[in-house]
Amino acid sequence: MNKTIDLLLKNDVSKLKRPTKDVEITRLSELYGEPFVVTCQALTPSEFNELQESISINVEGNIELDNNIQVLTILKGTKDPDFKSKELMDHFSVPTPKDLVQKIFLSGEISSIYTTITDLSGFGKDSVKEIKNS
Known part of the structure; x- marks a missing residue:
């Protein structure tokens, strides 16, 4: 059997947790x-x-990101605090979780949190390394 398959089969599935x-x-x-x-x-x-x-x-074939993609990523990739908390939104007088994130954090902080989440999600430069064939 393939070594990678053997490795997956011999280990506990519960070890595959979200970082x-x-x-x-x-x-x-x-x-x-x-x-x-x-x-x-x-x-x-x-x-x-x-x-x-x-x-x-877009029409020219270029990718356009929703200008709130970083904020949307933060909403999905933040475990604590819960930016969907009605109590927090009421306290900060904002109608949506997106507005709450934008009220609490500065642009650079949003960018840093976004980068942390994407790195944890496997998009960091060290997530995968190439193995040279011998």
Whole structure:
């Protein structure tokens, strides 16, 4: 049998968990006087596919990203805090989770959180390495 198949079959399926990572937003930590931590998690393939639906191809064949793709990724790839919390949205006087993310974070912070989520989801440069044939 194939070595890779053997490797998959001999290991516990429960070990295949979504990777998570905590990131601290230093500006908010300084503002609130204690660590402000966001727990990011990898996107599942179905979550990624939903995000792909936000991508369109224009007439010239160029890909156009919904300008909120980073925010949408954060909403799907953030474990804590829950930006869909009605209590949080009411507290910040915003109607939607997207508005909440944009009210709490600066553009660079949104970009950094987005990058963390995409790296966890396997899009980082170190996720896959090429093996030279011998």
